[in-house]
Amino acid sequence: MDLIPFYVGLIPFPKKSMDADMKYKMNPEPPLPPHYMEVLIEEEELRIRVQDLAREVTENLGERDPIIVCVLKGAFVFVADLVRKLDFPFSIDFLRASSYGNSVVTSGEVKLDLDLQQSISNRHVLVVEDIVDTGLTVQYLKASLDARGPASISICSLLHKPANNVKLAPVDYCGFEIPNDFVVGYGLDWQGYYRNLPFIAQVHQT
Ligand code: IMP
Ligand code: MG
Numbered sequence: 001m002d003l004i005p006f007y008v009g010l011i012p013f014p015k016k017s018m019d020a021d022m023k024y025k026m027n028p029e030p031p032l033p034p035h036y037m038e039v040l041i042e043e044e045e046l047r048i049r050v051q052d053l054a055r056e057v058t059e060n061l062g063e064r065d066p067i068i069v070c071v072l073k074g075a076f077v078f079v080a081d082l083v084r085k086l087d088f089p090f091s092i093d094f095l096r097a098s099s100y101g102n103s104v105v106t107s108g109e110v111k112l113d114l115d116l117q118q119s120i121s122n123r124h125v126l127v128v129e130d131i132v133d134t135g136l137t138v139q140y141l142k143a144s145l146d147a148r149g150p151a152s153i154s155i156c157s158l159l160h161k162p163a164n165n166v167k168l169a170p171v172d173y174c175g176f177e178i179p180n181d182f183v184v185g186y187g188l189d190w191q192g193y194y195r196n197l198p199f200i201a202q203v204h205q206t
């Protein structure tokens with residue numbers, strides 16, 4: 001199988017159908033265990049879906065002056081694209097939760113490393129996540145934010161792995177349901193790498 005090189009910003013990623021051989025390789029490769037990657041969700045699909053989500057969010061929160069909470073680090077790319085499709089008043093704040101460390105399997109523990117700057121009391125809150133896997137992070141965040149007396153909390157996640165949803169974490173706005181595989185790109189990382197990929201790719205360790 002041929003690996004397609006990636007030229008940052010110069011050449012658009014080849015548009016192929018989802019079942020085509022969409023292998024991808026960064027050149028030079030980051031210092032990670034041997035692996036190859038396969039595109040799962042293309043840039044154009046992300047763009048279209050983010051637009052749909054923005055429309056749904058606008059319908060529900062457009063007149064409620066919400067606070068959009070970006071869950072760092074993974075959601076930063078998604079949030080940046082999402083908020084640029086919203087044209088109603090809102091403010092944005094950031095928090096950082098971590099559960100994974102450097103591993104590709106969850107540690108089962110969630111920590112709040114960085115908290116919001118503003119009060120969410122009596123405000124409508126939209127929590128934006130990159131991915132809901134076991135649901136632990138979202139469950140923890142929801143409980144933590146709920147205790148601060150918001151008017152409402154809704155959850156928006158670009159990706160959802162329903163196979164792993166051991167904790168009940170209702171996602172109000174979901175971009176894509178994906179198989180139970182490790183993915184990177186569009187903000188999601190593997191040991192800090194690959195957040196810059198404009199698409200979502202599955203990682204296969206070799
Ligand atoms: P959860 O608490 O198990 O739902 O995991 C949520 C967090 O784990 C996400 O916010 C991600 O930071 C990370 N995570 C889960 N699955 C993946 C993946 O496939 N790639 C990269 N990060 C992931
Ligand atoms: Mg995350």
